[in-house]
Amino acid sequence: MTPTPPPDPIAQAHLGLLDLTRALALTDPGLAGFLGDTLDDLGPPQPPPPRPPVMGAALAACCGLAVPRTQPVTDWVIDHADCFAWQQSYTAADGMGADFLAAYGWFNLVSPVGPFRSDRLRITVGYWGPGIVYPEHCHEPAEVYAVLAGAARFRSPGRPPRRVGAGESVAHASWQVHATDLDPGPLLALIPWRGGDLMARATLGLPPM
Template sequence: MSLSQALQAACDLHSRLPALRAFAPWPSDLEPAALAPAAIPAQQQVAEFALPGTPETQPLIGTLRTAAGQAHWTQTYTEAEVGAHFLQNYGYFELFGPTGHFRSTQLRGYIAYWGAGLRYDWHSHEAEELYVVLGGGAEFLAEESECWLQAGGTRLHGGWQPHAMNTGAEPVLTYVLWRGAGLAGLPLMGGKRTAAA
């Protein structure tokens, strides 16, 4: 199964989840890019991801499991920032966006994975963000609220809004959208913009 099929599954999910449609229209400027695969330790965990999704998210999980080896996986953070154990059990790839497998300047779509028992510390970024939990679960924290999300749950973060996430006894596989200013930027550890600058 290919990343083109993963893109189609993401498009289908977009059409089926009201929260995704409300966040942004599906991009109309997608163009394939010759982005070579890049492996990370957690890639195999995604290929073997066995936790169930919802009827809406399961098709995307299925395509990601089989196409994990074709993705250009990356890690934003250093060992000094998050620790070696975190880096062994975390990673993401840009399915579509300014530097993704499919290029778009309208919207950025990531696939991101965190293994069990991880603390994704406070960070922020300029772009607005919507998480969709595909399978597994995690605790999502912001200064205003915190909640535990399972498959099908969504979480919205505003631009430069500090947020964090913790996984428990199981991992979490997510689909993440960015929109607006800072679309091509990166998250900054430390939460608030002034603290991270």
């Protein structure tokens, strides 16, 4: 009899986070409506090699900044942080300061290139530390920030600035310019994108003409 191989901790971290994301959506009609049936046809995870987050232990502070509905996802992300492939979209060449680059990161859970593959959906989990500003930017896909832990002020032309905290969400339409003041921060958010080029980097500033 062939012995059962030991469970892959990297795959298990991604499977667990997907399960908790599904559970969270069941408690959040806005998130569920945005996701539609996009989580129904995902295959097995194909995670890239893990890459630790640049903010390291600062992520753990989010544990005490969730609400009961978002606590399981928050704790899972913190407890399995070293299993995910954390990335950054920007560098100093984009005008981002050292304070910003030391305090933010994200990883994909679902995207056209994985770890769970979908051509209809991208889900990133992102963290931004207290005090930094994510300046005005936009992107073709529509998005929802489902805040897992912490709070920040979201700005978008034509809207009053709005404080959005754990358990709340804010939506942006395709190419809608938006910015985030990490006041007070930090912010840990689950961010699904739908429509358009799901893998293109956000455009800093105004939409391209």
